[in-house]
Amino acid sequence: MGSFDWDLVSGTMIMDAGALKVFDMGPDEYDGDPTTLSSRVLPDEGRRLDTLVTHALKDGSDRYGAYFRIRRRDGSQRWTHTQGLIHRDETGRPHRILGIVRDASEELTESAARLGLDEGRRKRTSVVESTTAALAHARTVQDVIDLLNDSHGLEYFGATSLVMGLLESGRIHLVAEGPAGAFVPGTRFTRVDEPYPMSEVVRTLTPRFIESAEEFADSYPILWPHISGLGITSAAYLPLIAQARPIGALGLLYGDRTGFSADERNLLVALGSSIAQSLQRAMLYEQEHDLAEGLQQAMLPRRIPDVPGAHIAVRYRSARLGRDIGGDWYDIIPLPGGRVGAVIGDVQGHDTHAAAVMGQLRIVLRAYAAEGHTPATVMARASVFLHELDTDRFATCTYVEVDLATGVMQVVRAGHVDPLIQDADGSCRRLPVEGGLPLGLSAEFGRLDFPVTALELDPDQTLLLYTDGLVEKPGTDLDEGMRWLCSLVRRGPRDLQRLADELCEVVDEQGGDDDVAILLLRRHGAYFPRTGGRLQQHVGQSDPEALRSARHMIRAAVRAWGAADRSDEIELVADELVTNALMHTDGGAIVTLRMLAGPERRLRVEVEDRSSALPRRREAGESGVSGRGLLLVEQISDVWGVESRGSGKCVWCEFDVNSMYIDRT
The missing domain is CATH 3.30.565.10 (Histidine kinase-like ATPase, C-terminal domain)
Known part of the structure; x- marks a missing residue:
């Protein structure tokens, strides 16, 4: 550290030995002119320092301070700090600056280290936060496992892989096996009281940090011989706790580090807590999904009857939102005299209530058709039934009665999308059908006169009935979706079962937010009942x-x-x-x-x-x-x-x- 006295009137700056030492300059090298020091100050730093001092002199300040870098005689750079006290005369005009200069290298190095540590903490915290945000979108246990394996968080923390077990009936079920070749025979299901690290953290509800291979071998002699060849140098096992009870355990395996800092331990515990919450949501979702899927299957027809004179294919694909079930349905109703009824419908909503309403409506519509009512009467009675069901749901539906001997079709549409026809040469077109209000609404507004459209289904032509989830896409209108579907059917296979599978594969790839029902009916050309x-x-x-x-x-x-x-x-x-x-x-x-x-x-x-x-x-x-x-x-x-x-x-x-x-x- 040294001092200087700068006479602004004469322009002379007197510097003591300490100040010259900061600039790595001898007394014989300095002539009292401040510009001589510019050979030591980096050009950009010098311009910035000149601008700072000029502003302080002009704006009435009585002091200034700044960090800048100098280049010593050996070419190395050093951070330097200066502070100046400005003296002014009676008119406020500056005439003298007294100040100090000092070596600030060590100071800024320590500050940079602290900034780096804080940045590291922020980065690790950001990793946990981003991982937690991503976990919020995981719906199944496998989604959670896949997300963790693909997460940059594990990469940042240095973990090479993970193992995960879920608590089931007093046993730990291993659902993620860690790195390739890490599975230990006999550990797919382990008891909580066995001497394994996951069992220990589930028993004690306390994280277990293993800081070296030697500690791992000493603590778990039964497990270590099976995994010693994997190059594991440390591990962190975390209990997965949700609503104050254990649901499993997570193990992070490391191959290039030993030991865990306090910050790392805290962040890993926070990560384990987020994973536990996500796993609990995923397990509850899977339980609800199994229940809902069973309900959905019970509501849909158990089998499609063989209909002489026709080839039929049906498919159902659930929505990706809600509980993965909804109100979409299909049905085939054999009728007297070589006729068949084909139904496609969609009850509003994606929940168990929509599925329950759908099941009742499907059975009622089937009963009305089997009683021999005309298609218009079938729809009118079904609409009245839905209106009187004490529900706020409505339903769209298309009912087609086909005489397979003559090919005559009677089509009734209640707010549903138009069907398609695929010709024998594979071409496909929309079939405009006059329609009425959706079921339920038509009864509420007293508009039960459903128009009937008479059409003809030629031999080897295919009738395509479907719900709107197949053609409605965000950002596009319905007409565009219909053209896209016609193009897809035109390019698709002629075999009905393969065509139905291909349509469902497209739905799965697009990940639509609505469930989809599909019914394909092709009339045989040689059927004359x-x-x-x-x-x-x-x-x-x-x-x-x-x-x-x-x-x-x-x-x-x-x-x-x-x-x-x-x-x-x-x-x-x-x-x-x-x-x-x-x-x-x-x-x-x-x-x-x-x-x-x-x-x-x-x-x-x-x-x-x-x-x-x-x-x-x-x-x-x-x-x-x-x-x-x-x-x-x-x-x-x-x-x-x-x-x-x-x-x-x-x-x-x-x-x-x-x-x-x-x-x-």
């Missing part, structure tokens, strides 16, 4: 002439269609069915005869009435005069059954007429 003719006649109550006319029609048709060998049987069974309808219901009956084509030619007799009461077979007794009708039908016909219709029921039976008369005695 009804050929050969169809005759129908109404038989009124108390109208013997109509009954005789119906018998005559049956007899004539059977002979004309080449089934004369069984005409007596067919006439007897038809007469029994008509008589039952006239006796046990109010109103008349409609008798229908049709010839079915297939591997075997079959003649079908149908008798419809307005009663929803189903017939039941009963024993007549030895002296009974009634009760044998259905027994007779069952014995004579090849197959028989009952179908509910919207306005009543239909009792039917079929006869094999492909071969000559079969002796049934």
